[in-house]
Amino acid sequence: MSQQAFIEKIALIAQEEMKRSGVPASLTIAQAILESGWGTSELATKANNLFGIKGTGPAGIYQKVSPEYVDNKKIEKLSDFRKYNNWLESVQDHTAKLLKPIYAKVLGASYIVACHAVQDAGYATDPNYAQELIERIEKYELYQYDSQGGQTMPLPIxxxxxxxxxxxxxxxxxxxxxxxxxxxxxxxxxxxxxxxxxxxxxxxxxxxxxxxxxxxxxxxxxxxxxxxxxxxxxxxxxxxxxxxxxxxxxxxxxxxxxxxxxxxxxxxxxxxxxxxxxxxxxxxxxxxxxxxxxxxxxxxxxxxxxxxxxxxxxxxxxxxxxxxxxxxxxxGVPYKSPTENPQPEAKPVDKPVDKVSIEINGKVLPVQGYLKDGISTLPVRVVSEAVGVTPGWCPDNKTVTVNGKQLTVTNETGTSYAPAREIASALGLQVEWVQETKTVKLKG
Ligand SMILES: [Zn+2]
Known part of the structure; x- marks a missing residue:
């Protein structure tokens, strides 16, 4: 398969995955090129594993000796790798990996930010990993696959x-x-x-x-x-x-x-x-x-x-x-101050307001949520950031998103609150309500 054919085949899958997940297609393609040597690696040919993801896959295990970096030194080691039935499964598994909270900065990001974010989150042990990806994205113009609906991302000013x-x-x-x-x-x-x-x-x-x-x-x-x-x-x-x-x-x-x-x-x-x-x-x-x-x-x-x-x-x-x-x-771009680009409009919170405590993986947060019509509602930013996710704010339609999911938000003295179940679902956490102590427990 030629390099261009490889790019086009992966790009089709990567763009579909980007639509549902926000993982930039350019990043997926560059990682596939780098990790699989254009689909020629032993893992790619024998196990359809394009990203060198370890563990047990839908088609089982493939064992292989692979290089690892320990203290920036290369060593050889026998490891279990995931085996897939086809490339689609491999790319979908890659998406699933990047949807974990530690990779939140990757989602919807420009490719430079995304490449650094995967390296910072420890995706690979190679200290030059981000640079290697960026070089490929630029050399093969993979950023073109990040445009949605025919709209290309403008070059930065x-x-x-x-x-x-x-x-x-x-x-x-x-x-x-x-x-x-x-x-x-x-x-x-x-x-x-x-x-x-x-x-x-x-x-x-x-x-x-x-x-x-x-x-x-x-x-x-x-x-x-x-x-x-x-x-x-x-x-x-x-x-x-x-x-x-x-x-x-x-x-x-x-x-x-x-x-x-x-x-x-x-x-x-x-x-x-x-x-x-x-x-x-x-x-x-x-x-x-x-x-x-x-x-x-x-x-x-x-x-x-x-x-x-x-x-x-x-x-x-x-x-x-x-x-x-x-x-x-x-x-020559019109400027608006942060107050003219306001936070979501405040909806008055109905009385009575009962405070609820918030616990994430056993740790009590220093802030509280409140009960509104029997639903526990939590501060979006603090809860998201506690698990390493930065919420997004879209000034055009005044919405708050977490991991690309739009939340139903109410606003209290400048802080955005959303129902505990919505935040938990967007963050991939389980939620439990403890009535005696009025505590929302999030786990994951
Ligand atoms: Zn300086």
């Missing part, structure tokens, strides 16, 4: 780069504050806001992973984005923000971002570019990111003797929002 991450903490403050965490917090906020505003946006990392400068700049270069905002926190004892642009740029975006920070209460020290070797940028994020216009944003100093340390922790969201607003203006 912006790629947000949370600086550092994983084994590289970046700057560290005296109080244990780490630059990598602050960068990620800011970046995830901006990412969510741009998404809500309909600005096509991607990230270099969505969690605490290590990226080498080569991996990072490759993600930026190949993102298709026009602009990159690389988020950082400074160190060295100064105070205030800095934005840094390439020596080949006109600096307009860097100035715009500095203005955003300045109007939202942060003092700006300087907007500048820096040359290393003649005609080369000093910073790799400018030097190695190709035609993408990259602005490095230093929000403040983690070791400031003045007010940056308090400001960063208190005002990061205001600053981040201001940059979202100014960037929208810069690219």
């Amino acid at each position: 912006l790629i947000i780069d949370p600086g550092h991450g994983g084994s590289d903490p970046g700057a560290v403050g005296a109080n244990g504050l780490k630059e990598k965490d602050l960068n990620l917090q800011i970046s995830l906020y901006q990412y969510a806001r741009f998404q809500a505003l309909g600005v096509p946006v991607v990230l270099t990392r969505a969690s605490d992973i290590t990226l080498t400068p080569d991996q990072r700049t490759k993600l930026v270069r190949e993102s298709g984005a026009k602009y990159c905002i690389s988020n950082h926190i400074n160190a060295g004892g100064g105070d205030g923000a800095e934005t840094i642009y390439s020596i080949h740029s006109d600096g307009k975006l860097a100035n715009k971002i500095a203005e955003a920070l300045s109007t939202s209460g942060q003092n700006v020290r300087r907007v500048f570019s820096r040359q290393g070797k003649p005609n080369y940028d000093y910073y790799f994020m400018h030097r190695e990111t190709g035609s993408v216009e990259t602005v490095i944003v230093e929000y403040g100093f983690i070791d400031s003797k003045q007010d940056d340390v308090e400001q960063i922790q208190r005002d990061w969201k205001i600053w981040s929002e201001s940059i979202v607003k100014y960037f929208c203006d810069f690219i």
Whole structure:
């Protein structure tokens, strides 16, 4: 079978699976290519097992020696693998695996986020797994299979780069504050806001992973984005923000971002570019990111003797929002504040309100739900996040989804609540009601 024939055969199944599950087809195809060597592996030919999933399959077990990584070292080991009757069963099993809560970030995600999410969740032991997948998706243009109903996903305008991450903490403050965490917090906020505003946006990392400068700049270069905002926190004892642009740029975006920070209460020290070797940028994020216009944003100093340390922790969201607003203006996209993009309309909760306790796998949550007309209703975000799932919010039709399932939501002082059974079902958990202690117990 030719490579193109392999892609087309898997793509048909993967797209159907994407429709019902939200697992990006590009990810499924790339994993099938990588794990099965284009369908030529022993597991694929003898057991229809395209993804190297272990255990007992619908057609039994196939035993095979396989490489494993232990402490980043390759070793050989005899293992049981699942045997399937056909490729469809194998792809469906792959979907089932990715529908587990630890893979929640994969669902409905752009392929870069999805590839990193499977690696972060520990899908494979190969430390370069995400990169291997992304390379294949891009080389064979597998992202085209992620479009639904003939609508292609637009190329991103912006790629947000949370600086550092994983084994590289970046700057560290005296109080244990780490630059990598602050960068990620800011970046995830901006990412969510741009998404809500309909600005096509991607990230270099969505969690605490290590990226080498080569991996990072490759993600930026190949993102298709026009602009990159690389988020950082400074160190060295100064105070205030800095934005840094390439020596080949006109600096307009860097100035715009500095203005955003300045109007939202942060003092700006300087907007500048820096040359290393003649005609080369000093910073790799400018030097190695190709035609993408990259602005490095230093929000403040983690070791400031003045007010940056308090400001960063208190005002990061205001600053981040201001940059979202100014960037929208810069690219000519209408901006709406988070309050104009409101949460679902509040439906008054009928009296009487009885509080209920929530327990997940034996652990009592610090928040409570309430009984409404005899139905226990739980806070969607806290319960979902307790099992590693981030709920989705669609501003167009004002709906809340968990793992792609829409919930019946009521709103209480800014918090969305949904019936316990609906949340449990969307999260794949079992639900039990204990009348004596008025407790909802979730298990799974
Ligand atoms: Zn940094």
